[in-house]
Amino acid sequence: MLELDLAFFAVAGPAVVFAGISKGGFGSGAAFAASSILALVVEPGLALGVMLPLLMLIDVATLRPFWGKWRWPETRLLILGGLPGVALGAALYQVANADVLRVLIGVISVMFVVWQIGRARGWISVATRPLGLFAGAVVGVFAGFTSFVSHAGGPPAAVYLLSRGMTKTEYQASTVLLFWAINVAKFVPYAFLGMFTLQTGLANLALAPFALAGAWLGVKAHKLVPEQAFFALTYVLLVLTGMKLIWDGLT
Template identity: 35%
Template sequence: MLDVSYSFYIVAAIAVLITGISKSGFSGGMGALTVPLMAMFISPFKAAAIMLPILCCMDVLSIWAYRKSFHRKNLIVLVLGALSGIGIGALTYSYVDADDIRILLGLLTLLFGLSYFVGNQKEKKQTQTSTPVGVGCGMIAGFTSFVAHAGGPPVKFFLLRQRLDKTVFVGTNVAFFLIVNQVKLIPYAWMGQFSAENLLLSLLFVPIVPLGIWLGLKLHKIIAPDLFYQISYLMMIFAGVKLLYDGMLPLVW
């Protein structure tokens, strides 16, 4: 095991629980906490490698609940873009500054999240989005998910404005990241990210996953659609601030 304080295991366990609740109930958002919290004790790269198998377990459990509740066309469009984005990320990983990606993505995410609360009522109604926009968002999501574990905002940018049924919205997110995270396992393994120590730590936190997924599904059922969308946009604002903070912190220190 890692030579770290017990605080790491407590903080990481809480972060995994929150991520499970967020992923199954609200299509992510609070999951942006996990890697940064772990990174207070270990390197961000190690934290990301530990989290990927855990995220895959969350995806598998979540997809069962949403197996009949996802938007097929949106999913296909996003995945087509994401596959190319993951490929670009794998080929350029050693040349890309992940902090620059976090800053740019954080700024865009924050502005989009704030636009919901400062815009007029018309902007909050259902808006049709084009296939090229979906492919582009999927490509950005695949790329940023690979290099910075921050693929959620581009997907939400594409889906939120469509004002889908809340269950279909979450289900489409769950199905998308089920595919993306499974695909990411291949280049991550090729790059040697899954050491015995990392996998053992992943296994240690896996028992927390079912509890987080169950709590998220319960909350999803009882929250009204309007409140659900307000929470989703608030999560985007939170994710944007967190990405900006994580990206700018090395510049400050």
């Protein structure tokens, strides 16, 4: 049962603002944490149902500022992989072990950042290339699947996109378009699984201003933060969200 009381909004309001900032300015990597925070006060399935329309609202609000600035080949590849990943998530949602997924995503996220730092510091001298087509397709499926079961598609998508040498705006715009497509694809299966109720709809109406405010703040922050600081912050968010996923999965 979803109680729209002061305790709910005290938790949900800041969580939704945080999701808007993450999706609006910093590549969506940490936006999934809003669902985890909401799960502290409502059932996990309802938390996912509350968040999806809000994430879609944030997607629409951030499409225009970043329109046409994405790297289309990489984004298209992830979308093409992400759509069957969503279908797989819908088919296996009832039996998927979300904890195993959380740990796996968390480990990949943290190790990617460790790898990037090691290369930058000269600790790792192995010749490397950007992840290719096959890796991108696999990441797309993984991102679509994990996005469906926990709104946590951001970290795996970041691993692929960041390996491609994008500018901060190309990276941000690519994640906006990618998760707009994936979230639209998730809506109908979520409805069939009963994740939307009258109460979640009322919660969406009440929380919409928080989502739009967060998206606006994220877009503004993206423009103000220098590129080097942007990627440093992105890596910090990847580590923090990765560690939280590992903690959630193990506990």
